[in-house]
Amino acid sequence: MSWNEPGGGNNKPRDPWGGGDQGPPDLDEVLKKFQERMGGLFGGRSGGSGSTGGGVSAAMLGVIVIVGLLVWGAMGFYQVDEQERAVVLRFGKYHETVRPGLQWNPPLIDTVIKVNTTKVRAASFREIMLTQDENIVEVSLSVQYVIDDPTLFVLEVRDPENSLQHAAQSALRHVVGGSSMDRVLTEGRAQIAVDVQQRLQEYINMYQTGILISKVNVDESKPPSQVQAAFDDVIKAREDEERVKNEAQAYANGIVPEARGAAQRQIEEASAYKEQVIANAEGEADRFNKLLAEYRKAPDVTRERLYLEAVQGVFSNTSKVMVDVEGGNNMMYLPLDKLAGGAAAARGSAGGLSVDSSNIRELTDAVTEQIRRDAAASNSRRGGR
Structure with a gap:
């Protein structure tokens, strides 16, 4: 039956608070009844206290509940740093992974485990x-x-x-x-x-x-330390092997280019010698052809000239001359080296007279001519007798 249904006296609505004709109940009375019920549940006294004391206890209980809720809510705030991630467990079961920032989770219900994901x-x-x-x-x-x-x-x-x-x-x-x-x-x-x-x-x-x-x-x-000495010897031998290889490689790097340079130089010298020999041969052949042409024109003159050139070439390499005078019995010996030395001394005393191969040749011709004259005069005297 609803509280506003008729059933009370004089057809008035029924009061659910049991107050009959009185108005709404007082708040202090409601808190007092709540306190008495709570005291009965926890073994406390259901009455015996004044209305003033019950009101104070109810207010304190309300404040405690509100403060507890505030503290409980404040405990749920936490900060996740930029280098961290937070794993949230709700009643021991995985709930979510939280990214950096200010976060809130209900305390005593959720467990937050922060993990640094950037630390090495x-x-x-x-x-x-x-x-x-x-x-x-x-x-x-x-x-x-x-x-x-x-x-x-x-x-x-x-x-x-x-x-x-x-x-x-x-x-x-x-x-x-x-x-x-x-x-x-x-x-x-x-x-x-x-x-x-x-x-x-x-x-x-x-x-x-x-x-x-x-x-x-x-x-x-x-x-292991027990074989360290033997292993050190092996390492030393290996290092010596590498050192010898490096030295051999360095020697090869130094000797091979030098040998290649020497070989190239010999090739160039041989090529130059080849060109020289060919040029000399061609020059001698050309000179011979020209001499042959001149010889065909004047054989006697050319023969005499060739003879004189050959004798000149021979005499130019010696310092002694043997002269066989026609019609004479003696062979004259001309010490050209001493003559040249005397001529050099005379040049020094005469103030710088130069003596060279042409002067010596003129001197030799003069001496030879004088010898021929003397031989001719001697022959003429013998014939007159």
């Missing part, structure tokens, strides 16, 4: 393992990584960083186990780091850790 983290470890050629090496590895997916990083794996370390060790052992000792210790370290990074990222993606590998470095690779 590092993990390093050292392992002793066996290579493909059954040698033991000690490798120190460092891994740099960032959190690419905060949801996977927080929820999918219990300890993702520990999983990362185990996966890195596994990848390193796989790569080093398929390489030789020389490759691990010398020039193959960079390629080993690249192979380890690729394999490690595959493992991490398979585990769904939300981690992105940014760099893998092989910090150090060396043999």
Whole structure:
């Protein structure tokens, strides 16, 4: 039955508050009844206090409730930095991933986990393992990584960083186990780091850790300390080999161009000599042809001229002349070197008279002519007797 239906006295509407003919109930009375009911629920007294005390307690309770609500609401505000992402769990179940900015989530209901997605983290470890050629090496590895997916990083794996370390060790052992000792210790370290990074990222993606590998470095690779001395000797021998190769290459780089230059010079000299010989032969042939033409015109004169030129050529290379005078019994010897020396001394005393091959030739002709005259006079005297 509705409260405004008739049923009361004098056909008046029924009061749902049980007040009969009185008006609306007082607020203090309502709060008092609420307090008594709450006290009954929590074992307190249902009455016994005055109306004034009940009113004060109800007001304080209202203030406490309002303040509690304000504090509860204020606890839900939080700030997500630019380099962070926040994973929100509602009653322990994934709800959302929050981006940077001022955010609010109901406290005690939602759990907010902030994850820095730009910070570069590092993990390093050292392992002793066996290579493909059954040698033991000690490798120190460092891994740099960032959190690419905060949801996977927080929820999918219990300890993702520990999983990362185990996966890195596994990848390193796989790569080093398929390489030789020389490759691990010398020039193959960079390629080993690249192979380890690729394999490690595959493992991490398979585990769904939300981690992105940014760099893998092989910090150090060396043999065990027990064989370090022998290995140092091997390295020294290898360095000596490289040094000798470099020296040989430097010597080859210096000697080969020099030999090529000398060969080119000899080729040029041979070509020049060839051209010279050909030119001289052609010149001699041309001169012979011209002499032949002159000889055909005047054989005696040409023959005499050729003879004199030949004798002149012979005498020009010696300092002594033997003269056979026709009609005489003695052969005259002319020391041209001494004559030239005496002529040079006379030139020095006479004030610079020059003596050359033409002067010597004139002197020789004069002496020869004088000898012929003396021989002719001697013959004439013998005939007169």
